[in-house]
Amino acid sequence: MKLGRVKGNVVSTIKHPCFNNHRVLIVQPIDQYGNDEGVAILSIPCDETDAGPGDIVIYSQDGKSAQELLGTKDDPLHSVIIGIVDKVTKK
Amino acid sequence: MRFARVVGTVVATIKDPKLHGEKLLLIQPLDDKLKESGDIIAAIDVVSAGPGDIVYYTLSREAAFALKSVPPVDAAITGFVDTVNIEWEKVDEDLRKKVFENN
Numbered sequence: 001m002k003l004g005r006v007k008g009n010v011v012s013t014i015k016h017p018c019f020n021n022h023r024v025l026i027v028q029p030i031d032q033y034g035n036d037e038g039v040a041i042l043s044i045p046c047d048e049t050d051a052g053p054g055d056i057v058i059y060s061q062d063g064k065s066a067q068e069l070l071g072t073k074d075d076p077l078h079s080v081i082i083g084i085v086d087k088v089t090k091k
Numbered sequence: 092m093r094f095a096r097v098v099g100t101v102v103a104t105i106k107d108p109k110l111h112g113e114k115l116l117l118i119q120p121l122d123d124k125l126k127e128s129g130d131i132i133a134a135i136d137v138v139s140a141g142p143g144d145i146v147y148y149t150l151s152r153e154a155a156f157a158l159k160s161v162p163p164v165d166a167a168i169t170g171f172v173d174t175v176n177i178e179w180e181k182v183d184e185d186l187r188k189k190v191f192e193n194n
Contacts, residue, residue, distance in 0.1 A: 005179065005182055005183075006179070007123060007177050007178070007179050007180065008123075008175065008176040008177040008178045008179065009176050010147065010172055010174070010175055010176070011172075011173045011174040011175075011176070012147070012170040012171055012172055012173055013171070013173055014138050014170065014171040015138060015169060015170030015171065016137055016138065016157055016169040016170060019169065019170055024092070024147065024170070026123050026175070026177065028123070030182070032191070033191050034182055034187035034190065034191040035182075036182070039093075039122045039123075039128050039129075040122055040123035041092065041093055042092035042093060042094070042147050043092065053176075053178040053179055054178065054179045054183050054186070055186075056182075056186060056187070056190050061151075063151055063152055063153030066153065067153065067156075073156075074156050075153070075156055076149040076153050076154055076155075076156045076157040076167055076169050077149070077153055078092055078149045078150055078151055078153045078154070079092055085190055086190065087189075087190055088190055088191050089193075
């Protein structure tokens with residue numbers, strides 16, 4: 001899992017059915033200080049997190065968890081936002 | 092998933108039987124400013140995209156589930172991009188301080 005911040009979202013009408021009623025968000029990976037690091041990817045927030053633009057989040061790039069949280073095991077889902085970050089403290 | 096632009100097509104007559112009848116496209120991965128970022132790859136197409144279209148694609152094993160036949164592929168175009176809304180070009184500085192400060 002990685003830390004990221006939601007930059008915005010993507011509007012898409014023609015897509016694989018499993019993406020229907022899911023929001024596709026643009027997530028910029030960030031480092032441990034909150035600075036941008038790497039190329040932005042697209043991810044889908046799971047219902048519980050309901051992340052939106054501006055939030056600092058944790059996202060996973062593992063298909064299994066994306067499929068379980070967002071759809072069925074037969075869906076081409078790969079990345080899922082699994083949490084909104086309140087605080088990061090390094091000991 | 093990542094943004095990409097369709098830059099060409101791939102024709103392969105001899106291939107895995109599960110790929111028969113499926114379209115193979117060449118796509119150029121893009122970053123969120125739709126600038127080229129990364130190597131051109133081949134991907135199966137389930138939304139009938141054409142050259143020049145901006146799409147997003149799924150990577151790794153899960154891409155194979157874009158097709159019922161679950162072919163041995165690791166990239167599949169899974170959607171057209173109509174609009175890209177970037178609301179937070181820069182990080183929300185106050186939020187960043189609140190979350191990361193005193194490190």
